Amino acid sequence: MLGSSWLREGMRVTTVVLGDLGRSPRMQYHAEALAAHEVDVDIVACAGSALHAELRGHPRITCHLLPPARERSLPRALLLPVAAGRAVLQALRLVWVFLVVLRKPDVILVQNPPAVPTLLVTIAAARLRGARLIIDWHNLAWAVLALGIGPRHPLVSLARWYERVLGRRADGHLAVSDALRAELAVRWGIAPVRVLRDRPAERFAPLPDEARRLLRRRLVERLGLAGLEPALVVSPTSWTRDEDFDLLLDAVRRCEALAAERAFPDVLVLLTGRGPRRARFEAQAATLPGRRLHVRTLWLEPDDYPRVLGAADLGLCLHRSASGLDLPMKIADMQGAGLPVCALDYGLCLDEALRHEDTGLRFADAAALARQWIDLLATFPRATEHLARLRSNVEKARGTTWRAGWEAEAREVLLPHA
Structure with a gap:
C-alpha cells in the first residue's frame, strides 16, 4: 500500500494574505505545517516585518513579496479613494503573480479579510488553474470596513454582498471561532466550515x-x-x-x-x-x-x-x-x-x-x-x-500547540488525501 507522502508528491499550495506577512502569524504557521507534510508552498503577501525563524530559508517555502502598503492614518474623506486605488493596484499585481510568476497550485489558501481584491482574484485563479480554493476566515471584511467609514455607509452593504457571494464559491472553509462559523452557516449559507482555533506555537512558554x-x-x-x-x-x-x-x-x-x-x-x-x-x-x-x-x-x-x-x-x-x-x-x-x-x-x-x-x-x-x-x-x-x-x-x-491543533482541525480540509 502506498504511503500518504506519495499522495502529496509534487503537491503545491499557494497561500495569499494581502497584509504584512511578518504580522500574519497564522498564515506563516499554515505554511510551516504544510511544508512539514512535504508540500511545496508559495506565499503571496506584502513585505514588511521580519519572518519567523522557522520560515526563513525553509527549502519548501517560497515567499513572493509584494510592496508593503504605506502605513498612515488618513482622514475619513480620503479612506475610500486611497483604498480603491490600492485595491486596483493590488489586483493587477496578484493577477501578474498568478499568471506569470507562480507554478500551478493544487490548493489556494486565502486569508479573509481583506476581501478586496483577494476573493475575486483568487476565485478566478482557482477556476482558471484547476485548483481548490480554501478561505481562512479571520473576521468579516465588511465589519472591518464599517469601523472606518461607518456602518450605514452604502459601501458597507455592497461589501457585505460581495463577501457573501464570493465566499460561497470557495471549495472549503476554516474559521477562527465557533461564533464566526455559526454566522457563516446561518446568515450566509456557507457550510461546512471547520473551526481552526488559534493556539500558541511551541516557542511561547514561560522563561526560566x-x-x-x-x-x-x-x-x-x-x-x-x-x-x-x-x-x-x-x-x-x-x-x-x-x-x-x-x-x-x-x-x-x-x-x-x-x-x-x-x-x-x-x-x-x-x-x-x-x-x-x-x-x-x-x-x-x-x-x-x-x-x-x-x-x-x-x-x-x-x-x-x-x-x-x-x-x-x-x-x-x-x-x-x-x-x-x-x-x-x-x-x-x-x-x-x-x-x-x-x-x-x-x-x-x-x-x-x-x-x-x-x-x-x-x-x-x-x-x-x-x-x-x-x-x-x-x-x-x-x-x-x-x-x-x-x-x-x-x-x-496550556496544552495543545498550534501544530497539533492544525493536524486535528485543518489538515483534512487542506490535504484531504493525506
Missing part, C-alpha cells in the same frame, strides 16, 4: 527564572527605566482601529489616582508592535503622570516577542472586535507564555479564548481595568493570591 530576570533588566534599561524593578504588563498590538487605546490611557490615569492612596509598585505597561496609530498614542502617553505606571512602546523582532511575553507578569488585550466574532491570536500567545490576560470584553465570543476569573479577567471600561491592576499587582514582586491563582490556571490549561 534567571533568563527572566536578565531579560527584564535589559528591557527596563533599554526603555529608560534603569534602577527600577517594575511589574511588567505586556500588550501586543497592531495599532489598528479595532483596539481601544483611549481606554488604556484613561485606565492608566485612574490607576495612578488609586495607587496614590496606597502602597503600590512601579509598573511598566509595554505595548509592542507598530502601525499607523502608534505615533498618536505615543504623543498622548507622553502627557501621563508617570508616577507609578510607565507606559512605553517597543517593536520586537519575531524571535524576541515570545521571550518578552515569557518574562512578563500580566497580559493585556485591547482588541474591540469589529464583528464580535473574531478572536485575537495575541491571547493565545500570551497564555502560551503562561500569562493571565486582562481582556476588553466585546461579547460572548471571547469565552472561546478566555474564561473570566479562570485564565484571566475581562473588563468593560477603564475603571474596571484600573481596579484589576490594583488587585493583581499590589504586592509585587510577590504575587497576590488572585494573580497566583490565575497563573496556575493558565499553566494547567
